[in-house]
Amino acid sequence: MPISHFFARPGIGPVRHLGSPDADTLLIVMGRNNYRQASSMIDRIIGVIHDRGIPVCWLETRTTRTFKLLDHRFEALAGPQVRALRRRWPALGWIIERLIKSMILLTRPDRWDYAVRPRKRAHVVAARDLRGYLDRLPARRIWCLAHSAGGIVTSLAGADPRITRLVCFGYPFRHPSQDEDPARTDHLTRLDTPFLIIQGDRDPYGTAVDAGRYALSGTIRILPVPGGHDYADLPGQDEAAVLSAILAFLDLTPDMAAGASAAPARGVAVGG
Structure with a gap:
């Protein structure tokens, strides 16, 4: 039996979707490694984006699976x-x-x-898998919305010309219990794709102030918000401001009334 059998990788895969993945524009969602910590606020924002006519596809990395x-x-x-x-x-x-x-x-x-694979290498492999997954899609314009480690993966893949916008809640600049890891941030110096990072002022993985210590590309914008790393709920006016910033960043027409009443995005499950 060849050794490659023992390291066969199904890679990144979809877990649910809203709308058709065959659209010209598609929102890819990639969450954090700790999949148990979902954010109702992020789900509401995804629901508003979908209400603007944008199909949504949730992907999971091999690590999360x-x-x-x-x-x-x-x-x-x-x-x-x-x-x-x-x-x-x-x-x-x-x-x-x-x-x-x-x-x-x-x-x-x-x-x-x-x-056996170092975690930093897992991010590189996941980014490669993401680019490979995009090859199977007809969409010509991909937006990526991520949370935590998902932001490392999507930004590593961000040089792909099909990815035109990146959004991340709580970019993990540095793990709170580990030494500085250049693999998390070095590529952000060279990133040409517009990247909006929403960062909590008590996020243990780095605040907006902490982000200033890194040499970030001019295409990256940091939006500070109150809170930690979970981004579960923000005060109404802060959530409205985040929603407005994201819609403007994606060139979608803001509609705060729709945002205030939007239900969490649930989607259709894929596979078993």
Whole structure:
């Protein structure tokens, strides 16, 4: 059996969509690695963009899909029991959960790259996969809206001429528990694609003030907002200001009344 079998990669894939992906303009959404932390505010903004006639496609990186695989298998095997154990002995429960997930990973050779590839390399691979996915789409104009690590992937792919606008909530300039990682920011010096970053003033991955320490391209605009890294909800006037800024950035007609009443974007699930 060739070694390539053990590192076969399905790559990036769609998980849901709103509207037809065959449109001339398409909004690609790529979330954070911690898929459990969804943002209702971001979903509302996506819903408003879709209401302007823009189809939406949510993509997941291979890293996120592997997270989900491990979580779902773990939950089916021992989730309730280990959670009960963690309530009494947190450290022991944490160790057992990691051991079980490691055993699950051993049964999936096609996912072993998750354990052996450095995380910074995973972003580069995901960006390559994103460009490859765009090759399958007829859209001539792609907008990317991301959250956290999704912003690293989309901005790494941003040199692709089909990507004409980038938006990110909470760009992770630096992991709060790790040393400075140039792989997160070096490419931002050379980025030619217009990039709007909405950054919380208490974001542990870097605030708008922190962003000033990096040599960013002139095509990048930082919009400071109150809050941390989750961007779950902002005060009404701040959310309205963010929505207005994004619509203007995408050259869409602002309609604050529609934005205020928009429901979260849910979409149609893709695959199983």
